[in-house]
Amino acid sequence: MIRLDHVTKTYPKASRPSLDDVSVSIEKGDFVFFIGPSGSGKSSIIKLLLHEISPTRGKVHVNGKDVTAMRSWRIPSFRRTIGCVFQDFRLLPNKTAYENVAFALEVIGKSKAVARRIVPEVLELVGLGGKEHRYPHELSGGEQQRVAVARAFVNRPLILLADEPTGNLDPDTSIEIMRLLDRINRTGTTVVMVTHDSNIVNQMRRRVIEIEGGRIVRDQARGVYG
Amino acid sequence: MRAKYVLAEVLVGLWRNVTMTIAMMITMTVSLSMLGASLLMYLQVEDMKEYYYSQVEVSIYLKTDVTPEQRTEIQTKLDTDELVEKVDYESKEAAYENFKKLFHDAKAMVDSVGPNEMPESFRVSLKDPTQFRAIDEGYRQLPGVQSVVDQQQLLAKVFDVLGAIQSMSLVVAAVMGIAALLLVANTIQVAAYSKRREVAVMKLVGASNWFIQMPFVLEAVFAALLGAILAGVMLVLAKVFLLDGSLAALTNLLTPVTWGDVLLMFPVLAGIGGVVSAVTAWITLRFYIRV
Known part of the structure; x- marks a missing residue:
């Protein structure tokens, strides 16, 4: 499903690589944590998988496609197979919860009728039934992140990438979001989550890949934060 | 749905930045009407050359x-x-x-x-x-021969003057055109900045590039078309009030500027203005909205 082959990423003007000869393989339906201190290079992995950046050396395969060799005009349709949530939610402040999710459908050419059918369904799934017409500033942090998860999941992606999704949330809310991601994982969606929230990693007991200084120092099934 | 979405985006975009839109349209209008006047003059001079050169004679004056x-x-x-x-x-x-x-x-x-x-x-x-x-x-x-005069040489001088006027209006059109294009580029940058959140989300969920860029490009084209229409109106007014009005005596000497030629300027100017600003907008976006 996801394979990094000896990937090295050195940013321009950086003295040492952010990722140094990293090889990882993630199977379909896996739930994987990337952990490590700030600046260890774990966020670069998310960017590589989204093709926001290209590796300096090595190959990145996602959904059986060589992302590094992908032509730029294919990137949009490639990204439709990947959902993404971030620490800062990235919702549109002038749109309601419903409109935020529907926007993700409309801009890839789905009709309003399709949106009307599946957006309420997804909002119900993430536990926001009844709050469809609230604006982001009228929602709590946890609820905003649920909207973001709904937006990422509405296209039924094969992979869900989460870049510190609980970074701005209190522990109880974080656990609710994790339950949500776990539910999504159980539908067969591969989940890749970057975090340094030890509580969550320890509770979930899923595969843990620890990165330090751009190198993988631990790869453990059913691991803990360490 | 798509057409409606794109059209709404265009109108909202133009309205959000209305002072810039007006500045863009004014420079477009001036530039395109100069270009139109220059083109009309070109057509005119060609007509006149054909007409007069078929009639020119050498005069042999006698003592x-x-x-x-x-x-x-x-x-x-x-x-x-x-x-x-x-x-x-x-x-x-x-x-x-x-x-x-x-x-x-x-x-x-x-x-x-x-x-x-x-x-x-x-x-x-x-x-x-x-x-x-x-x-x-x-x-x-x-x-018995006093002098031999070639009328063609006299005509050449007249055409030189007309040519100089034509070049001058082309220069003005070019200078105003550059100003208009800079304004287009600036407007597009401002529009792209004010919609940076939407653009980021669109890229994230995999909206195609043309879908992301189309509203911005259309914004520029829309302003250019309005400018072209206004420029055409300026040319019509120039014909009514200058050529057929206060300068009518002068224009009797020249071959008349036909309504056909003036109306032809509408599609020509709209085409030139639209294509040039679309290309400018698109190039600007290449720098401001990367995949």
Whole structure:
């Protein structure tokens, strides 16, 4: 499903690589944590998988496609197979919860009728039934992140990438979001989550890949934060 | 749904930045009307050249004391000259009649001369108008010839002046055009910045590039089309109030600017303005919205 082959990423003007000869393989339906201190290079992995950046050396395969060799005009349709949530939610402040999710459908050419059918369904799934017409500033942090998860999941992606999704949330809310991601994982969606929230990693007991200084120092099934 | 979405985006975008939109439209209008005027003048000059050059003649003016023998000799030489297409003789009286007609509103001038002060002349049409020099050399020295004048050279000066005016309006069109394009680029940057969140989300969920860029490009094209329409209106007003109005006396000398030509400028200017600003907007976006 996801394979990094000896990937090295050195940013321009950086003295040492952010990722140094990293090889990882993630199977379909896996739930994987990337952990490590700030600046260890774990966020670069998310960017590589989204093709926001290209590796300096090595190959990145996602959904059986060589992302590094992908032509730029294919990137949009490639990204439709990947959902993404971030620490800062990235919702549109002038749109309601419903409109935020529907926007993700409309801009890839789905009709309003399709949106009307599946957006309420997804909002119900993430536990926001009844709050469809609230604006982001009228929602709590946890609820905003649920909207973001709904937006990422509405296209039924094969992979869900989460870049510190609980970074701005209190522990109880974080656990609710994790339950949500776990539910999504159980539908067969591969989940890749970057975090340094030890509580969550320890509770979930899923595969843990620890990165330090751009190198993988631990790869453990059913691991803990360490 | 898509067309409606894109159209709404365009109108909202233009309205959000309305002062810039107006500035963009004004510069477009000035630039395109200058371009249109220049194009019209070009069409005009071509028409006029065709019209006048088909009528130009070489005039051989005779001395006032020319004898009938000298006149007959020149006439015979012209009739047998193979460079010559056609010869017309204009007598003192005919010349005086033409003079009176030409200066009918300057009575004092007409009164101050009589038929005897008018030169008689041969009006010679050449088979090839560029062969003036041969005629000049062949007839200037003949007894009884005062001077040989090529009207084509006079016309060339007139056309030089028209050409200079045309170049000037092209320069103004180019300078205003550059200003308009810079404004387009700036407007697009501002629009892209004010919609950076939407653009980021669109890229994230995999909206295609043309879908992301289309509203911005259309914004520029829309402003250009409005500018082109206004420029066309300016040209229409110029025809009504200048060419057919206060400058009508002058335009009688020139071949008339037809409504067909003026109306032709609408699609031409809209096409040029639309394509150029679309390309500018698209290039600007290449720098501001990377995949």
